[in-house]
Amino acid sequence: MQKITTLDGSITFHNEQFDESYHSRSGAKEEAVKKFVEPCKIKEIAKTGKLKILDVCFGLSYNTVAAIDAALEENPDCKIEAVGLEIDTEILNAITEIDAPFTNFFMMREAVKNKKNNSYTYENKNIKIEILLGDATEIIKTINNEFDVVFLDPFSPKKCPKLWTAPFFAQIYKRMVPKGRLATYSCARVVRDNLKAVGFAVLDGPQLWRRGPSTIGVKL
Ligand SMILES: C[S@@+](CC[C@H](N)C(=O)[O-])C[C@H]1O[C@@H](n2cnc3c(N)ncnc32)[C@H](O)[C@@H]1O
Incomplete structure (x- = not known):
């Protein structure tokens, strides 16, 4: 994997097998905050005192850690459960090798050092990461x-089609609270059609760096 410093100073990598980068070169941290954390209204949910996150394609953890930073900034006593799904140990191991500009990145480092069978965990009084x-x-x-929220961040539909299908989206939908929000960077027609097909209302997410909007799915 080739290491890349993105324009906001945060690190990402290029994956040779998929020939894609883990984040936009315009800013990896900015992408996590603007495309995932803000549209999922993490700070609003944190005010309720409880937040449950599903991070599909966990990678370097940026979406989850950015959400934890935002939630604890809003409510230091918020109870957070985050579940990350990831297929590749190489990218998880990279978490221990980089510095990332997130207050709670240490939790991710601790998690990836604590592996039992096929899961990694970090836990303190209020936070559980698996x-x-x-x-x-x-x-x-x-x-x-x-x-409450799902971050859907696979490689592109062209390179990783099975993670953008209606049957997979239906599995996600079942595991969300009513009015729960899913955020993804893609605005591809097939992605939006598949989200709608399983019941999500689809909204435009923010537009960054003069690209098309991202996509928000809301569970009806
Ligand atoms: C765009 S990157 C995710 C970046 C990540 N959200 C972050 O903040 O670093 C896509 C990720 O999907 C993972 N992936 C690819 N195929 C997968 C699969 N079938 N199941 C789970 N993860 C997969 C890759 O290993 C990679 O880490």
């Missing part, structure tokens, strides 16, 4: 939980 290793389309079926 990263499940394997193919997201299979592991999702083993999860019994209801999430």
Whole structure:
């Protein structure tokens, strides 16, 4: 994996197998905050005192850690449960090798050092992080939980089509609370059609760096 410093100073990598980068070169941290954390209204949910996150394609953890930073900034006593799905140990190991500009990145480092069977965990009084290793389309079926927000961040539909299908979206939908929000960077027609097909209302997400809007799915 080739290491890249993005324009906001945060690190990402290029994956040779998929020939795609883990984040936009315009700013990896900015992408996590603007495309995932803000449209999912993390700070609003944190005010209720409880937040449950499903991070599909966990990678370097930026979406989850940016959400934890935002939630604890809003409400230091917020109880947070985050479940990450990731297939590749190489990218998880990279978490221990980089500095990332997030207050709570240490939790991610601790998690990836604490592996039992196919899961990694970090836990303190209020926060529980669990990263499940394997193919997201299979592991999702083993999860019994209801999430307030879902971050959907696979490689592109062209390179990773099975993570953008209606059957997979239906598995996600089942595990969300009513009015729960899903955020993804893609505005591809097939992605929006598949989200609608399983019941999501689809909204435009923010537009960054003069690209098309991202997509928000709201569970009806
Ligand atoms: C765009 S990157 C995600 C970036 C990540 N959200 C972050 O903040 O670093 C896509 C991720 O999907 C993972 N991936 C690819 N196929 C997968 C699958 N079938 N199940 C789970 N994860 C998969 C890759 O290993 C990669 O880490």
